Amino acid sequence: MVTITLPDGYGYVLGAVVSTFFVSTFLGSRMTPFRKAAKIPYPYEYASYEQVQTASPASSKAMYQFNCAQRAHQNFNENHPTAVGGMLITGLRYPMAAAVLGAVWSVNRVVYAIGYTNGSEGGKGRYYGILWMLAHYLLVLGAAKSAWDVSMA
Template structure:
């Protein structure tokens, strides 16, 4: 028995939302360049390490710390993005508006997470917690993707 997939008209919203996440990833990368320059961490170093910080001034240490936070925010984004993008493309076939809303919420959460992680107020990266609501739409998308599979089989 074959399954026919009909792409709803609203699926364009899903594609646009998913495409936005690509630009969000590029934004992360551009921010790292800014933080790298301010910290004085040369390529190909991925993070500023204790050796870099040992002889640095207090201000330079803070810049290195923020660079590391920006790197970690980007790394966390890269760890989660592929599965979220796939889940959006799958769930959008059946629930395009709900998927779009969850995708936008996820993107806003990721933006707030990155900005909060690199706050210069000495919050030690805890500002990222303001954006941690991205987990809710992320897991909702995962669950909905599984549900779509079940509905196809049934």
């Protein structure tokens, strides 16, 4: 039987992980007003290029913002498992670093999503929250280092 002793401060790591669940809920619930404004019915995931191009300016803008909100949410979903795994594994050896990086990741995912839907051309507002990506890469590297440390112990 294997016994894992969690380091002091690992509760902060778990708090950072739980924060990602709230971010996910926020991003998912944020889709409803954008979907209604764009008049995109379920089960359609996005407004098509043709729909956006042929719509009135107001409808086109609403569809564009819906697509941006949807893309921000999908991007979160694509990166969430790796971020959570990175936090949990990094936290085994470096709990405070994992917790801080996890908090940076969560906060910047919200900033990214809000910026993406601010109406800027090409969704460039998402760059305001780009620190999520640095935190993400550092969590992946931290997980690799923690795995190395544990395997070499």
